[in-house]
Every structure is written in structure tokens, then in C-alpha cells.
Amino acid sequence: MNRKFSARIFACAIFFSLIIFSACKSTKPSQQGQGSEAQRVTTLKKLDGAMLWQIDGWTDDGESSTVYLLGTYHAGDERITGFPECVQTALDNSDRFCCELSKKDWERFPDLVNELTMQSVLTDLSHTFVDDLTQDEIKLISNFIDNQTLAQLICFEPWVLNNYLQSVLILASGLDTTKAYDIMIMDELNKKGSDFDGLDEAQVQLDLTAWGDWNTQLIMLRDTLRDLMDLKTSVQEISDLYEIFLTGDAAAFEEAYYKDLEEEISLQPVYKEYIKELLADRNQIWAGKIQDYIKMGGTTFIFAGTAHFTGPDSVFEYLDF
Numbered sequence: 001m002n003r004k005f006s007a008r009i010f011a012c013a014i015f016f017s018l019i020i021f022s023a024c025k026s027t028k029p030s031q032q033g034q035g036s037e038a039q040r041v042t043t044l045k046k047l048d049g050a051m052l053w054q055i056d057g058w059t060d061d062g063e064s065s066t067v068y069l070l071g072t073y074h075a076g077d078e079r080i081t082g083f084p085e086c087v088q089t090a091l092d093n094s095d096r097f098c099c100e101l102s103k104k105d106w107e108r109f110p111d112l113v114n115e116l117t118m119q120s121v122l123t124d125l126s127h128t129f130v131d132d133l134t135q136d137e138i139k140l141i142s143n144f145i146d147n148q149t150l151a152q153l154i155c156f157e158p159w160v161l162n163n164y165l166q167s168v169l170i171l172a173s174g175l176d177t178t179k180a181y182d183i184m185i186m187d188e189l190n191k192k193g194s195d196f197d198g199l200d201e202a203q204v205q206l207d208l209t210a211w212g213d214w215n216t217q218l219i220m221l222r223d224t225l226r227d228l229m230d231l232k233t234s235v236q237e238i239s240d241l242y243e244i245f246l247t248g249d250a251a252a253f254e255e256a257y258y259k260d261l262e263e264e265i266s267l268q269p270v271y272k273e274y275i276k277e278l279l280a281d282r283n284q285i286w287a288g289k290i291q292d293y294i295k296m297g298g299t300t301f302i303f304a305g306t307a308h309f310t311g312p313d314s315v316f317e318y319l320d321f
Contacts, residue, residue, distance in 0.1 A: 042294065042321035050084040050248040051306045057294040057321065066299045067290055068094060069315070071253075071306030073245040075170055076179030083181070084248070094301035096293065097189055099182065101205065102198030106186065109202060116206050120157040129158045132218055137225050144168050144228060158217035159210045165224045172231060173238040185303055199286045199304060208278060216270050223268070245306060254310035280313035287318035 042057035051071030059065055068090040083091065101109060122128060130138060141150060144165065153161045170177065177183070189196055212220065227234040244253045265271045286308065293300040308315050 044316065044319070044321075046250060047086050048248065050087050051245065051250060051253070051309065052084075052086055052090065052248070053309060053316075054090075055290070055294060055319075059295055059297040061297075063297045065294045065297045067293050068299070068301045069290070069309060070181070070185075070301070070303040071245075071250070071309045072181040072303050073242055073306060074180050074182060075173075075175035075177045075242070076181065077175055077242075078179070079246070080179045080181070080184070083184070087181075090301055091185070091188070094299045096296070096298055096300040097185075097194060097196040098289075098293070098300060098302040099186065099196050099198060100200050100304045101202060103186075103189075103196050105198055105202040109205075112202055112206055113209065116210055117156065117160055120160060120210060122155055122157070125155065128154045129161065129218060129221065130154055133222075137222070140225055140229060141165070157210065157214065158221045159212075162217065162221040162224050163209070165221075165228060169224070169227060169231075169234055169238065173235045173242075175238065175242065182303060199289055199302070200282065204282065211274055211277070212270070216274075219268055219270060250306075250310055253306060257307055258311050279307060279311070283308055283313055283315045284318045287315050287320075290315065291320065 040058040040062065042055065044053060044055050046053050053069040053071075055067040055069070057065045057067070070087060070090070082088070099106065133141075141161075145153070153164060186196070211217075241253070241256050244256055261275065265275065286304075290302065293302070
């Protein structure tokens with residue numbers, strides 16, 4: 001049985017993790033031109049060698065429109081020195097950009113997370129998460145966090161410690177959130193002076209950051225502790241999923257990412273609602289925004305976690321064409 005639920009969730013679905021922790025087939029840009037209504041067929045295709053999809057559609061006025069969708073992995077390593085050719089071509093040929101958070105929300109998100117953290121300070125320290133953990137679990141935590149830091153984290157709701165410990169998993173895997181495609185793309189856009197829109201409102205990701213009541217947060221914390229208890233296996237799973245991501249094989253990624261998700265939900269039914277809010281609910285909203293970009297015309301480049309473009313409730317399942 002695979003218990004690496006928290007590691008899998010971090011790997012590709014949660015964009016806020018970037019802040020909390022601090023050769024393909026080339027594609028020619030669409031040519032503008034009009035066609036009859038019978039010819040206006042919107043098409044979707046997956047490009048080889050990267051988690052990159054291309055939608056070719058039409059505006060209401062009959063002008064051609066292209067939307068690129070790049071699935072990302074919210075961490076990377078020293079091999080990520082640039083983009084695959086098809087990704088760079090799509091970036092160069094796009095005149096509109098969109099991320100999980102807009103440029104404005106991205107810039108203010110660290111402050112929003114700090115505010116959220118301070119709001120989670122316990123007003124009554126007579127009962128903390130330490131009182132709900134076993135001595136073995138507390139001892140395990142002390143292997144990764146010094147006593148001074150732990151004494152500070154005790155003053156907060158369990159989600160704060162959970163996010164801190166998940167950063168330990170990523171560091172142990174040898175990956176670095178600053179080497180993620182997301183960061184690289186935003187850096188390139190900033191250098192060009194280009195703005196980018198957001199698929200999510202900031203509050204959506206804040207709600208996911210501190211999701212659930214005390215008992216639910218404690219369940220999620222304990223799952224992270226299980227990951228740390230079997231650190232070698234957890235690191236291997238993160239690394240394996242990352243290696244699949246680098247190949248651009250969406251089918252293999254989907255199988256690896258979702259293979260044990262249903263089992264995890266059966267073991268912890270509370271995860272069913274969490275996964276729904278994390279993926280399905282957001283993907284449905286994103287699909288509507290993607291269709292709006294198609295109607296705008298021109299070429300739009302969207303980048304977000306790969307998990308949103310794979311699986312039974314992917315963005316593509318909600319697109320209406």
C-alpha cells in the first residue's frame with residue numbers, strides 16, 4: 001500500500017508550494033484568417049517531448065486563435081537550464097500569458113501567506129498539536145526540526161508544521177522550487193516586461209494552504225509524518241514522478257500520479273473533498289477561462305501544475321468543444 005499521499009499532492013498540483021518553500025515537435029503559430037462556420041472546428045493536441053498541449057480554435061468573428069497549455073512540476077534540478085524547443089517556441093509566439101496566480105497576486109502572495117499564518121496562532125496554548133501526537137511522532141519531528149523552531153511552530157494550527165515538513169521532503173529529494181518551470185517562465189516574462197493573468201483568485205490558494213479543521217489538518221500532518229518515517233521511499237516516489245514529467249509522457253504521468261489516489265481516499269475519506277477542491281473544482285473554472293481566451297483571439301500561453309491536465313477530472317474534461 002502506498003502512503004505517499006502528501007508527497008504526491010505537493011509534486012504537481014499545489015502552486016503555492018513555490019512560495020511557502022521558498023526535443024519536441026516545433027509548432028508554427030496559427031495564421032490569422034477567416035473560415036466558414038463549418039470549417040471552424042476547435043482542435044486539441046498533445047505535443048511530443050513536454051507536458052504541452054495546443055488548442056486551435058476560433059473567435060466569434062471567425063479569426064483563428066491558439067492556446068498553449070504547459071503542465072509544470074513545481075520544483076526542478078540542475079538539468080533544468082532552459083525550455084524544450086516546443087515550449088520556447090510557444091512562449092516566443094504568444095502575446096498573452098496566464099499562470100495559476102496573476103502577476104499582481106504572485107507578488108503579494110508571500111504577505112498573504114504570512115497574514116494567514118499569523119491568523120492561525122493559537123489563542124489558547126493549553127492544547128496544541130503536540131497533545132494529539134504520540135511520543136514517537138514527536139521524536140520523528142525532532143529529527144528534522146530543531147527544538148527552537150518546533151517550540152515556535154507549536155503555537156500554530158497543524159497546517160503550518162505540515163507545510164514546513166513537506167519542504168523537508170522536497171529538499172531531501174534533491175529538488176529545488178526555484179528551478180521550477182513556473183519560476184523560470186515568470187522570470188522571462190518579467191525581463192520582457194510582460195504581464196500575466198491568473199487562473200485562480202489568491203483566496204482559492206490560501207484556502208487550500210490552510211484547508212480543513214483541526215482534526216483534518218492533524219490527519220494530513222500525520223500522513224506527512226508517515227512519509228518522513230519512510231523517507232527513502234518518499235524521496236524515490238517524488239523523484240520517479242519528476243523523471244516521468246521530464247519525458248513529457250502524459251499517460252505515464254497520469255498512471256503514476258493517480259494510481260493510488262482512490263486507495264488513499266478510501267483510507268481517509270476526508271481527502272475526497274480536498275481533492276475535489278484542489279483539482280476538479282478549480283479545473284472546471286479554469287476550463288471556462290481557457291474558452292474565454294480562445295474567444296479573445298491571438299495566442300495565449302498558460303502554465304500550471306501538470307496534474308490539472310491529466311486524470312479523470314482534468315481541465316480537458318470540462319472544455320466544451
